[in-house]
Amino acid sequence: MLKIDGITRRFGDVTALDGVSLEIGQGEFFALLGPSGCGKTTLLRILAGFETPDSGTVTLDGDDLLATPPNRRPISLMFQSYALFPHMTVARNVAYGLEQEKLPRQEIKQRVGEVLETVGLSALGDRKPAQLSGGQRQRVALARSIVKRPRLLLLDEPLSALDKKVRADMQLELKRLQHEVGITFVVVTHDQEEAMSLADRIAVFDTGQVRQVDEPVALYERPRTRFVADFVGANNLFEGTAGGADALLTPDFGSLPGTPLEGLEDGVKALLGVRPEKIRLGDTAASDGLDGSVLDVSFYGGVSHLSIDVPGHVKPVLVAVQGASTVQPGAQVKLQWEAGDAVILPVAQ
Template sequence: MLTIDRVSRRFGEVTALEDVSLEIGQGEFFALLGPSGCGKTTLLRILAGFETPDSGTVTLDGADLLAKPPNKRPVNLMFQSYALFPHMTVAKNVAYGLEQEKLDRAEIRHRVGEVLETVGLSDLGGRKPHQLSGGQRQRVALARAIVKRPRLLLLDEPLSALDKKVRADMQLELKRLQHEVGITFVVVTHDQEEAMSLADRIAVFSAGRVCQVDEPVALYERPRTRFVADFVGANNLFEGVFTDGGVKTEAFGLLRGTGQATEGAAALLAVRPEKVRLDAGEGLAGTVADVSFYGGVSHVSVQVAGHPKPVLAAVQGASRVRPGEQVVLGWAPEDAVIINA
């Protein structure tokens, strides 16, 4: 439905986007994930019409989107701050865009009632924004965005203002809403968990470029670059040279894994913490440096001679090991990923 082809945007000497190409399907929940300053919000603003790229094209259903002014695009942007009108009721906030289109009053009433029911705010239509919780204000902003039935809904860090519990609830709510209304969602976030739980596919950005586009599970289990392996979730990275189907390291010899790299070239072996065993019969010997308990999971940091950073292992429940204990770390070769460095 949406095709972004070789889009670049520069601000003076700063390159915000460089040759970005993406294809987003009808009804897809698509996430732009990356650290602050990587260009993801600039791309969102280009789609909304608030920025013009220096080069490249953007088409929606085959038509040139860049040729249309912001108010003529079938696109809505939900701001990070929600940007609700404080002097208007919930119902008036939601109706505002429809009133600007001079729709019939009965039609406006019907569509506002329908969308407030969809977001679970039917009983709060008469309240002002200051009388609502953070989660409720976010629902109002969503209702206002979807009531105009855009082809594309852009969300800029939509859950960043919410606390952890409300954010988890709203992630489920967003996913339900997207399936229910059938609008294509493009969400910008720097929160990996948020992107993984919400999106059908994720584009990982770094320094204005797209590093990898994949479904959440593939992105997590098969990162293709060092940046993706390091940015998306926790990872243990071992540096060496690719040879004989593994990564040959100075400190630990040949470490086997899955994937290919250039023979004789610098390579990385990436192992997720949950794949690391603490009681391996043979492997890397180390000393437990720290144990952190997170309820369902414990993170165990192990200092291994010859490795610059502690190796992280994740174990279910409360860990039985204590700081200072000696352990032997190991993992199955199929659980380790080889990446070109």
């Protein structure tokens, strides 16, 4: 539905977007993920019409989107700050866009009623924004965005103003709403967990470029670049050279088990990434595995995180185990994992 081709945007000497190309399908929940300053919000503003790219094209259903004025684009943008009118009721806030289109009063009333019911705010239509919680204000902003029935809804860090529990509830709510209303959602976020829980596909941005586009599970389990492996979730990274079908050869630890990305040649500099939950604590007498000593144990409810000092490795190795760990700081441990649970990728990318 939406095709972004070779979009570049510069601000003086700074290149915010460098030849970005993406394709987003009808009804897809698509996330733009990356650290602050990587260009994701600039791309969102280009789609909304608030920025003009230096080069490249954007088409919506085959039509040139860049040639269409912002107010004529079938797009809604939900701001990070929500930008609700404080002097208007919830219902008036939601109706505002329809009133500007001069739709019949009865149609406005019907559509506002339907969308308030969809977001669970039917009983709060007469309240002002100041009388609502953060989560309720977020729903009002969402209702105002979808009541105009846009082809594309852009969300800029939509949950950043909410506390952790409300944020988790609203993640589920956003996903439910997106399926219910059938609108294509494009969300900008720097929160990996948020992107992974919401999106059908994720584009990872770094310094104005797209490093990888994939479904959440594939992105997590098979990162294709060093940046993605390090940025998306916790990861333990080891450097060496690709050494055959299922190993990374390292000067300090010998052969480490892993599965290389397709096309990775033997003998090239490579990186092995293994997730904390894929590492198990084995028998210290075993011949294979890495020897280490426990630096710290942190309990997070259902999971314990162990920080392990492995001589020769720059950073402590992070291990995640289910439940409360019986291992104590200072204990000697053996770290093991299966080749299929670690990925070997080029170090140069």
